[in-house]
Amino acid sequence: MTTMTAQTTQVYSVFIKATPEQIWDAITNPEFTQKYFYGSLVTVTPETYRGLDAAGADLVTGTVFEYEPPTRLVHGWRALYDPETAVEDDSRVTWEIEAQEGGYSKLTVVHDQLEGAPKTALSVASGWSYVLSGLKTLLETGEPLVG
Amino acid sequence: MDDDRVFKALADPTRRYLLDRLFERDGRTLTELESELEMTRFGVMKHLRVLEDAGLVVSRKQGREKLHYLNPVPIRLIHDRWIDKYTEHRVAALADLKNELEETA
Numbered sequence: 001m002t003t004m005t006a007q008t009t010q011v012y013s014v015f016i017k018a019t020p021e022q023i024w025d026a027i028t029n030p031e032f033t034q035k036y037f038y039g040s041l042v043t044v045t046p047e048t049y050r051g052l053d054a055a056g057a058d059l060v061t062g063t064v065f066e067y068e069p070p071t072r073l074v075h076g077w078r079a080l081y082d083p084e085t086a087v088e089d090d091s092r093v094t095w096e097i098e099a100q101e102g103g104y105s106k107l108t109v110v111h112d113q114l115e116g117a118p119k120t121a122l123s124v125a126s127g128w129s130y131v132l133s134g135l136k137t138l139l140e141t142g143e144p145l146v147g
Numbered sequence: 148m149d150d151d152r153v154f155k156a157l158a159d160p161t162r163r164y165l166l167d168r169l170f171e172r173d174g175r176t177l178t179e180l181e182s183e184l185e186m187t188r189f190g191v192m193k194h195l196r197v198l199e200d201a202g203l204v205v206s207r208k209q210g211r212e213k214l215h216y217l218n219p220v221p222i223r224l225i226h227d228r229w230i231d232k233y234t235e236h237r238v239a240a241l242a243d244l245k246n247e248l249e250e251t252a
Binding site: 007009010012013014015108110129132137145 | 173218
């Protein structure tokens with residue numbers, strides 16, 4: 001685990017019992033994101049993706065490239081929470097939300113263009129699973145993950 | 148979505164081997180994965196299908212190629228649902244033991 005080089009394209013996928021609109025809301029509304037996204041307050045406009053900590057400092061910023069509620073969001077990713085990742089190149093995050101049968105939706109997150117951001121790649125490789133697991137739990141139970 | 152499928156998919160050494168190969172280097176084609184196994188193309192396809200059905204592998208098209216990616220989220224969900232629950236008790240038990248020993252010391 002410690003010797004791994006993180007992948008430059010990472011794909012994460014999860015089925016959530018929720019509508020695409022609910023998922024869209026949960027990834028773009030700071031009241032939701034602070035409950036599962038390492039406490040960060042995320043705001044998304046058609047131009048900018050921004051994650052802030054409780055004190056208002058930037059954790060993540062990026063330009064929004066595609067903004068199609070409630071099915072598709074593509075934005076840049078610069079991780080400012082660590083001085084070592086903050087100086088790396090911007091990478092890209094794509095959120096795809098597809099309605100499925102039985103009230104489920106499939107959420108896929110692709111984090112790519114990480115060639116110029118190896119430290120970011122390593123940092124997010126363990127983070128996304130935690131974030132998506134927390135998002136699923138929050139939407140399905142109304143409660144954040146404990147611990 | 149279905150824990151049973153994840154446990155069943157993981158209960159096979161070839162499929163765990165495939166996951167480890169993807170962990171080393173993600174985004175591989177069937178042909179690349181096949182070259183690492185003493186198995187027919189059809190056999191590898193079958194195993195990949197089981198892994199995809201369990202959500203442990205996600206395939207994405209890139210041009211003409213179909214690339215396979217390891218998706219760790221189902222394992223994380225099992226971790227959060229099962230492992231945390233049981234290890235918490237162990238940690239709590241050790242904490243109790245520590246308190247008890249320190250009180251009597």
